[in-house]
Amino acid sequence: MRPTVIADKQDRWLPAAMLVPLLVGIAVLVIAPLAWGLRISLTDSKMIGLGFRDGLTFKNYGSVLTDPDTWNAVWVTIVFSGGTVVGSVLLGIAAALVLDREFFGRGLVRVMVILPWAVPHVVAALVWQWMYNPDFGIVNYGLLLLPWVESTPKWLSDPQYALLAIILVNVWKTYPFAVLLLLAGLQTISDDLYEASAIDGAGPMRRFFDITVPGLRRVLAIVVLLLLIWSFGNFVFIFLMTQGGPAGATNALVVHIYFEAFRFFRAGSAFAMGSLLLAMSIILTSIYIMVSRGQEHD
Amino acid sequence: MATARLENVSKRYPDHLAVDRVSLDIEESEFLVLVGPSGCGKSTTLRMIAGLENATEGDIWIDDRRVNNASPRDRDVAMVFQNYALYPHMNVYRNLSYSLRLRRAPKAEIEKLVQQVAESLDLTRLLHRKPGQLSGGQRQRVALGRAIIREPKLFLMDEPLSNLDAKLRVQTRSEITRLQRELGVTTIYVTHDQSEAMTMGSRIVVMKDGRIQQIDTPRALYRDPANAFVAQFIGTPPMNLLACRLDDAGDEAALSGDGVGIKCPADAIDLLRSAADSLLVGFRPEDIAISGDGPDAGFGGSVVSIEELGHESLATVAAGESQFIARLAPSVADRVRLGDRIGFSVDPAKLRFFDKRTGEAISIA
Amino acid sequence: MTDAAARKGFGRTAPLSISAAAWRLAAAATAVLLCSVGVFPFYWMFVTSIRPSTEIFDFPPRILPSADSVFAPYFSLFAETDLAHWIWNSTAVSIATAFFASLFGAMAAYVLSRFRFPGRESSQVALLLTQMFPAILLALPMFVFLSRLGLLNSLFGLSLAYLAFLIPVAAALLKAFFDAIPVELEEASLIDGASRVGTLFRITLPLSLPGVASTFLFCFIISWDEFLFARMFIRQPDNWTVSLGLASFSGEFVTPWDQVMAAATIITLPAALIFLMLQRYLVRGLTAGGVKG
Ligand SMILES: Nc1ncnc2c1ncn2[C@@H]1O[C@H](COP(=O)(O)OP(=O)(O)OP(=O)(O)O)[C@@H](O)[C@H]1O
Ligand SMILES: [Mg+2]
Numbered sequence: 011m012r013p014t015v016i017a018d019k020q021d022r023w024l025p026a027a028m029l030v031p032l033l034v035g036i037a038v039l040v041i042a043p044l045a046w047g048l049r050i051s052l053t054d055s056k057m058i059g060l061g062f063r064d065g066l067t068f069k070n071y072g073s074v075l076t077d078p079d080t081w082n083a084v085w086v087t088i089v090f091s092g093g094t095v096v097g098s099v100l101l102g103i104a105a106a107l108v109l110d111r112e113f114f115g116r117g118l119v120r121v122m123v124i125l126p127w128a129v130p131h132v133v134a135a136l137v138w139q140w141m142y143n144p145d146f147g148i149v150n151y152g153l154l155l156l157p158w159v160e161s162t163p164k165w166l167s168d169p170q171y172a173l174l175a176i177i178l179v180n181v182w183k184t185y186p187f188a189v190l191l192l193l194a195g196l197q198t199i200s201d202d203l204y205e206a207s208a209i210d211g212a213g214p215m216r217r218f219f220d221i222t223v224p225g226l227r228r229v230l231a232i233v234v235l236l237l238l239i240w241s242f243g244n245f246v247f248i249f250l251m252t253q254g255g256p257a258g259a260t261n262a263l264v265v266h267i268y269f270e271a272f273r274f275f276r277a278g279s280a281f282a283m284g285s286l287l288l289a290m291s292i293i294l295t296s297i298y299i300m301v302s303r304g305q306e307h308d
Numbered sequence: 309m310a311t312a313r314l315e316n317v318s319k320r321y322p323d324h325l326a327v328d329r330v331s332l333d334i335e336e337s338e339f340l341v342l343v344g345p346s347g348c349g350k351s352t353t354l355r356m357i358a359g360l361e362n363a364t365e366g367d368i369w370i371d372d373r374r375v376n377n378a379s380p381r382d383r384d385v386a387m388v389f390q391n392y393a394l395y396p397h398m399n400v401y402r403n404l405s406y407s408l409r410l411r412r413a414p415k416a417e418i419e420k421l422v423q424q425v426a427e428s429l430d431l432t433r434l435l436h437r438k439p440g441q442l443s444g445g446q447r448q449r450v451a452l453g454r455a456i457i458r459e460p461k462l463f464l465m466d467e468p469l470s471n472l473d474a475k476l477r478v479q480t481r482s483e484i485t486r487l488q489r490e491l492g493v494t495t496i497y498v499t500h501d502q503s504e505a506m507t508m509g510s511r512i513v514v515m516k517d518g519r520i521q522q523i524d525t526p527r528a529l530y531r532d533p534a535n536a537f538v539a540q541f542i543g544t545p546p547m548n549l550l551a552c553r554l555d556d557a558g559d560e561a562a563l564s565g566d567g568v569g570i571k572c573p574a575d576a577i578d579l580l581r582s583a584a585d586s587l588l589v590g591f592r593p594e595d596i597a598i599s600g601d602g603p604d605a606g607f608g609g610s611v612v613s614i615e616e617l618g619h620e621s622l623a624t625v626a627a628g629e630s631q632f633i634a635r636l637a638p639s640v641a642d643r644v645r646l647g648d649r650i651g652f653s654v655d656p657a658k659l660r661f662f663d664k665r666t667g668e669a670i671s672i673a
Numbered sequence: 674m675t676d677a678a679a680r681k682g683f684g685r686t687a688p689l690s691i692s693a694a695a696w697r698l699a700a701a702a703t704a705v706l707l708c709s710v711g712v713f714p715f716y717w718m719f720v721t722s723i724r725p726s727t728e729i730f731d732f733p734p735r736i737l738p739s740a741d742s743v744f745a746p747y748f749s750l751f752a753e754t755d756l757a758h759w760i761w762n763s764t765a766v767s768i769a770t771a772f773f774a775s776l777f778g779a780m781a782a783y784v785l786s787r788f789r790f791p792g793r794e795s796s797q798v799a800l801l802l803t804q805m806f807p808a809i810l811l812a813l814p815m816f817v818f819l820s821r822l823g824l825l826n827s828l829f830g831l832s833l834a835y836l837a838f839l840i841p842v843a844a845a846l847l848k849a850f851f852d853a854i855p856v857e858l859e860e861a862s863l864i865d866g867a868s869r870v871g872t873l874f875r876i877t878l879p880l881s882l883p884g885v886a887s888t889f890l891f892c893f894i895i896s897w898d899e900f901l902f903a904r905m906f907i908r909q910p911d912n913w914t915v916s917l918g919l920a921s922f923s924g925e926f927v928t929p930w931d932q933v934m935a936a937a938t939i940i941t942l943p944a945a946l947i948f949l950m951l952q953r954y955l956v957r958g959l960t961a962g963g964v965k966g
Contacts, residue, residue, distance in 0.1 A: 015789075017360050017860070019379045020869040025784040032781035032840055039837030040803050043814035050814070105707050108700050121949060122708040125715065128948030130898040132916045133937040136923055137718045140930055146730050148717055154733075182710065190952065214696060243807025245901045250920055264809045271813055272905070284810050295805040299798060360860050380863040387864045393857035397879045406875075407865040454865070 044288070051281035070282035080283060082258050083266040090177060090248075090262050091241035095234050097181035102188025102233065107222075109189065110196045127186035135250040138179045142166050142251075169259040172252050176260055179247055184240065188233045195229030196222070228301070235298040242291060263287050310371045310461035310494055311336050312357065317366030319352050319518075326352045328518035329366070334462075337492045339485070341509030343499055345541070349518040350498040354464050357496065359383050370461055386455035387464040391471065392447045394439035400426075400450050401435040407458045425453045428487070445476045452484065456491060463488070463495040469504065481508055502542050506530070514538050530592075532660070536667040539590050539660065545622060547590045548632035550607070551664060554584040563589060567627025570606030573656045576672045586664035591654045593622065593635040598644075599653040607632065608651040611644055625650065718941075722746055722934035729930050746935035755910065756936055759918035763897055766828050766914060770835040771892035775885055777836070778843025783873065785844065786851035787859075800841040808901050811837060816905050826909045834902045839892045846891065850884030851877065887954045894947050915940045 016022060052066045074080050105123050109116065126134070141148050144164035153159045165175040203221050212220065245264045248254060254261035254269060263283060271280035312334040319327040327349040334340050342350045355361040357368060359380035368375050375383050386407075394403050401422055402409075408418045426432045429449045439447055448468065455463055468484070469477045485508055488495050499505055505512050506526045514521040514529065514537075522534035533539035539547040552565030554572060561572040563580075568589060572580065580587060596607070609627030621641035623634045634652060636644065644650065661670040721729065723742040728735070750756050785797060815834050816825070824830030854877060862872040878885065900916040907913060913921070919940060922933045 015360075015362060017380055018863055018869040018872075019382075021788070024869055025788045025790070028780035028784045031777035032844055035777065035836060035840045036799065036803060039815070039833070040806075040811060043811050043818060043837075044806075046817065047810065047814040050817075101707070104703050108704050108707070111700065119704050119708055122711045124949070124952055125711045125945070127952075128945035129715070129941050130916065130944050132898075132900055132919045133718070133941050134714070136919060136933055136937055137714045139923060140721065140928075140934070141714065141717060146732050146734065148734055151733050182714075186711075214692075239805050239807075243809065245809060249900075249904075250923060264807060267809055267813070268901075268905075271816075277813075280813060284813060287807055288810050291806055291810070292802075295802060298805065299801055358860075358864055360863070379868075380860075381866045381868065383864075385864060387861065389857050389861060391855070391857060393855065393861040395858060395862070395876060406862070410866040410871065454861075458865075 047281045047284055050277055051285050053278055070278040074279050074282045083261050083263045086260060087242060087262040089173060091238050093177035094180045094184060094241045095237045098185040098188045098237055099233060101185040102192050105189045106192035106196055109193055123189060124186040126182050131246040134183050135247050139251050142175055166252050167256050169256045172256055172259045176247050176251055184237055191229055191233050192226060195226045199225035231301045235294060239291060239294050309336055309492055312462060313369040315367045317356060317363045317368060319356060320364040326518055330520055334494060337494055339488050339495045339508060339510045341497045341499060341505040341512045342515060343502055343505035343512055344515035346500055348515045350515055351466050354466055354496060354498050358385055358387050358464050384460050385462040385464055386458055386460040388451045388455050388468040390467040392451040394447055394450055396439050399436050399438050400431060403450055404453050404457055421457055425457045429453045444472055448472060448480060456487060463493050465497045467499055514541060534669050536588055536662045545593050545633045547592055549588045549590045550630045550632060552587050552589050554580050554587060556584060566630040567607055567609045579670050579672055580661060583663040588662040588664045590660040590662060591658055593633045595654055595658040596634045596652045598640060599651050606653055610649045611646055718934045718937050722931055722938055724931060726931055746931045750932055750935055759913050759915045762828060762912060763914040766832050767893045767896035770832045770839060770896045771889045774836055774839035774843040774892040775889045777840045779847050779885060781844040782847035783851055786848045800845050803841045804838060812902055812905050819906055825906055826912055828912055831903060831906050834906060835896050843888050843892055846888045847884055850881040854880050887951055890947050890951055894944050897944050
């Protein structure tokens with residue numbers, strides 16, 4: 011696209027003026043809060059909202075980094091995000107492959123597959139909480155119908171199952187996004203490749219691994235990174251369904267930080283953990299920018 | 309109706325000098341054509357006149373006002389774009405009346421002018437269509453209409469015909485020329501097609517690599533190209549240029565080279581001496597006559613291809629390193645076979661000479 | 674099935690070999706399974722909402738709607754809870770947020786799309802970055818800011834917080850739309866006598882109207898759906914949004930599941946409709962600035 015240069019006399023001041031809301035917005039609503047948060051993480055501030063006494067201290071970082079709860083939260087976050095990504099990508103590929111073929115009623119199937127994505131997070135949390143109900147829930151009822159199942163878990167209140175249960179909900183909610191991106195990716199793979207490979211006598215499995223997977227590599231990378239980043243920040247499901255429990259089994263960093271600040275009123279260490287999360291997000295985001303920008307310049 | 313003047317105008321992009329010290333005087337009611345190969349800076353020049361691009365150096369004047377820093381809307385020019393740039397969300401009526409509405413012209417006057425323009429361009433029945441529902445030729449006419457409805461000081465047209473098919477292009481050419489004559493608006497027209505330039509322009513500016521090569525009337529450009537580039541750019545087929553040397557022997561000097569062996573015109577000898585051993589002799593394919601192998605045959609070679617055009621034939625003749633094209637009447641062409649060795653003569657007055665090293669014409673006045 | 678699709682998929686056109694038939698069967702089974710997984714929770718939500726409260730805790734549960742279904746919860750909700758008020762709050766916040774995000778986003782997007790200036794590239798990366806931070810990182814310090822400004826518990830403050838991440842998203846989205854509008858149209862308008870602002874309003878905006886509308890709706894549903902900021906900044910039930918109101922049900926000792934599910938259904942409808950309308954565009958929205966859509 012050809013750039014516009016200064017043509018009209020308004021062009022001398024208008025562009026700058028039009029950028030002002032964005033720049034002010036980012037400065038005041040994003041950069042300032044982040045900087046402020048970093049500053050607070052270096053104080054002994056107790057009550058969030060009450061400011062802090064001056065003086066720098068790395069105490070918060072020391073205590074946060076030595077606190078097993080922090081590492082538990084990091085571990086939960088990683089399992090939660092990793093589980094979400096694996097589940098979403100596998101389901102996403104399966105669904106995308108199915109939807110890539112033409113068949114009667116494809117439009118409808120597509121809508122039904124994407125539906126979970128359209129539901130508000132709070133609604134999803136509540137509906138699944140109801141379905142997971144250990145005594146009256148439809149999930150356990152369904153399990154009992156299976157011949158080999160004897161007893162059913164108390165999903166959300168059992169430390170062994172709680173994280174899995176929430177991962178399942180998150181997969182259910184996010185995999186449609188993977189489907190749409192992967193579907194778009196599949197459509198960019200040229201039919202000629204499949205044709206050539208079919209002529210060479212390759213079977214469907216071979217074709218999948220020799221052509222489809224390499225063709226989707228870029229899109230897959232993007233899907234994985236975005237899902238990771240979003241899962242890192244996911245708050246609603248855990249907060250509403252388990253409150254980080256039972257016994258910390260689902261206490262992901264975001265939730266941990268929230269409780270640290272609002273239940274235990276340790277603002278300093280909450281912000282210190284926030285900085286940890288920030289570091290992890292920056293790493294992931296940088297990778298994401300590299301991958302997705304690289305694609306643009308191909 | 310206005311005049312315009314460019315004085316040493318340059319446009320420098322970070323990595324590229326697109327227009328290099330261009331100076332131009334455009335007279336009132338003139339139809340000036342900018343022509344040159346792709347990328348030579350024609351559009352950039354035009355866009356600087358329109359105000360869409362800022363000149364890096366130099367001055368641009370419209371009438372007696374320096375407009376370098378004026379907004380396009382304050383220059384009172386109208387422009388027709390290559391892809392027409394019709395506003396897709398407005399119908400033809402609103403496209404035509406856009407500039408009038410911006411100037412808050414009275415409704416009745418807008419109505420009158422639109423009808424008038426629509427009539428002169430045969431758009432009356434299309435006024436309520438959107439651009440998407442028009443053919444290429446119709447869009448083109450709307451674009452023209454949008455320019456003429458305002459009676460601007462200058463018309464600027466950037467390859468307005470290049471999206472039309474060949475037949476429509478010729479038709480629209482004369483349409484544009486007619487309109488320009490009727491309205492008498494000073495016009496600057498950009499094209500990369502030299503035949504379009506020749507048929508339309510009252511004067512032609514030939515550009516190359518951001519520089520003006522020559523400014524002249526079509527006829528002068530054709531007859532007396534200022535350099536080898538213009539000689540080869542103007543005319544289809546272009547002027548033949550053959551390398552030769554001046555064999556200086558006092559008054560009896562001769563020019564010789566592959567396929568060339570002529571007596572040097574007496575009045576030219578002194579001028580040609582300056583570049584004696586690297587000359588180009590040029591002549592138009594139609595200025596050539598078959599002369600057998602007679603003594604006055606100055607040019608010769610064997611026929612390597614014949615292109616039959618019906619009303620005439622173009623014979624390509626090769627001799628050593630050189631090649632030239634001869635335009636032959638059908639009766640003459642019938643007697644020519646591939647591989648024949650043929651000699652030609654050219655009226656000495658029609659010969660043109662160029663310095664091979666600089667490409668500049670050596671004019672023999 | 675077209676030839677190309679057949680070659681691309683698992684099957685082959687002819688003859689239908691056994692393995693091809695098996696693949697087709699597997700594909701069909703996958704489709705059916707995914708559809709049920711996608712649709713069932715919605716179904717269950719609705720069925721629960723119209724089940725007589727005496728039957729809600731029946732076990733084994735009845736899959737089909739009860740013979741004497743009741744729509745009473747849909748009415749009692751409005752009578753007994755503040756649902757109407759929450760819906761009103763959410764609508765106000767979402768519309769205000771979407772409006773200003775689209776407006777400010779469009780202004781920035783136009784400049785990024787049309788003008789070259791130092792720092793243009795890096796500002797686009799910055800746009801992307803701001804979208805990627807976990808919301809809690811902004812939420813904590815913002816809480817402090819808003820409380821200082823006396824904007825806690827205020828819908829205005831909440832909207833302001835949403836703008837922090839929605840203006841950059843809107844800008845990235847709209848830039849793609851502006852990029853698709855030929856510059857010549859604007860140049861023609863400038864020559865025809867319009868100013869830059871005039872051109873923006875007469876040419877660029879009308880042509881990018883679908884993009885602006887989609888961006889507006891996108892911001893609308895993001896605000897409608899948001900929970901974390903709302904939960905942190907709004908504590909007075911008076912100012913609850915639908916997310917907060919709905920979530921408040923689940924804390925109670927005996928959850929009135931029929932009412933909860935009725936409320937959930939009501940809240941889902943507008944969001945889901947907009948979502949499905951925008952689905953292709955959403956992918957672009959969520960990857961805006963990074964992937965070319
Ligand atoms: N924004 C720009 N940045 C850098 N170089 C540019 C820019 N715009 C044009 N140029 C260069 O300036 C030169 C002149 O361009 P211009 O468009 O004037 O050519 P033109 O004579 O109109 O060619 P054509 O017949 O193909 O339209 C070209 O070499 C082009 O690559
Ligand atoms: Mg051009």
